[in-house]
Amino acid sequence: MGEILVGTCSWTDRALVGSGWYPAGRRDPEGRLRYYAEQFPVVEVDATYYALPSARNSRLWAERTPDGFVFDVKAFSLLTGHTTRPASLPDGLPADSRDPAVLDAVWSRFTDALAPLREAGRLGTLLFQFPPWLQPGPRAEEVLADCAARTAGWPVAVEFRHPQWWSGERYDETRAMLRGHGFAAVGVDMRQGLPASVPPVTPVTSPELSVVRFHGRSPAWGTGSKEDRFRHAYTDAELKEWVPRLRALADGTARLHVLFNNCCGTAAVDAAARMRDLLDA
Numbered sequence: 001m002g003e004i005l006v007g008t009c010s011w012t013d014r015a016l017v018g019s020g021w022y023p024a025g026r027r028d029p030e031g032r033l034r035y036y037a038e039q040f041p042v043v044e045v046d047a048t049y050y051a052l053p054s055a056r057n058s059r060l061w062a063e064r065t066p067d068g069f070v071f072d073v074k075a076f077s078l079l080t081g082h083t084t085r086p087a088s089l090p091d092g093l094p095a096d097s098r099d100p101a102v103l104d105a106v107w108s109r110f111t112d113a114l115a116p117l118r119e120a121g122r123l124g125t126l127l128f129q130f131p132p133w134l135q136p137g138p139r140a141e142e143v144l145a146d147c148a149a150r151t152a153g154w155p156v157a158v159e160f161r162h163p164q165w166w167s168g169e170r171y172d173e174t175r176a177m178l179r180g181h182g183f184a185a186v187g188v189d190m191r192q193g194l195p196a197s198v199p200p201v202t203p204v205t206s207p208e209l210s211v212v213r214f215h216g217r218s219p220a221w222g223t224g225s226k227e228d229r230f231r232h233a234y235t236d237a238e239l240k241e242w243v244p245r246l247r248a249l250a251d252g253t254a255r256l257h258v259l260f261n262n263c264c265g266t267a268a269v270d271a272a273a274r275m276r277d278l279l280d281a
Helices: 029-039 055-063 100-119 138-150 170-181 226-230 236-240 243-250 267-280
Strands: 003-008 042-045 070-074 123-129 156-159 184-190 209-216 255-260
Touching (some): 003 243, 042 255, 055 100, 100 123, 138 170, 209 226, 209 243, 243 255
Parallel strands (some): 003 255, 042 070, 209 255
C-alpha cells in the first residue's frame, strides 16, 4: 500500500486562524506553519490561485517545515482559465489568457517562484483545478496538452469540475488522457444531486500520486458565498464510508494525498484528524 498523507486545503484560512486552533504564542505566520506541520504531513496552498507566489515565500515554507512535509500548490487562476484580477498580474500585464506573451510570462513567474520549494523536496504536486465550463472536447484537450508541455518534469494533479469528465463512457477516455499526460487524477467528495455535482470517482492515472479533496456536502455548492459552499462538518459515518475506498486507492499508487477543503472554523482540521485516525485503525 502506498503512503497516505492527510491534511487540509489551507493553514492560513481566516476562519481557522480565528478559531483558536493555533495555540497562544504560535499565531504569527511562522508559528502557524510550524504548528500545522507538527499536526499534519501535507497542506494545500490555496493563496497561489489568487496571486502569483514568490521565491521568498517558497524558501520560507521549506525552512519552516520538517523533512517529509509537502505542499500541494494550487495553480494561478490565469493558468486554469479562470477570471483573473489585473492587479494580481506582474508588471501590469493584461489579464488575457489568449495572449501567448502573457501566458508565457505568467507560467515562467509561477514555476520560477516554486523552484526553491521543489529543490528542497517540499513540493507535493501542482494542483490544476479547471473551471466548470471546461467540458470535454477538442478545446479542452488542447488546454491540457499545453499544460502538459509547460509542466514537463513537474508533478501535476488535475481536478475537473464539469461532471461530464467522469460520467458514463467518458470515464475511460478521461482516465486514459490524464495517464497519457502523466497527470494524477483528483477525486472529490461533494454534495451529490446538484447540476454541478462531480461523481465521487477515484481513478488511478499516475503510479506516483493520487489526490482526493473533500469539499464538504453543503447544499449551497455553486450558489452561496464561499462560507456557505464549504460550511460542512463531516460525520463519522461520512468519513468511514471513504476509508475502504482510500485504502484501495492507495494500493494503486505510491502516495495518496487526502485533503479537506471544508474550511470553516476547525471543520477541516477536525475532519482531517479523524480521517487519519480511521485510516490508522
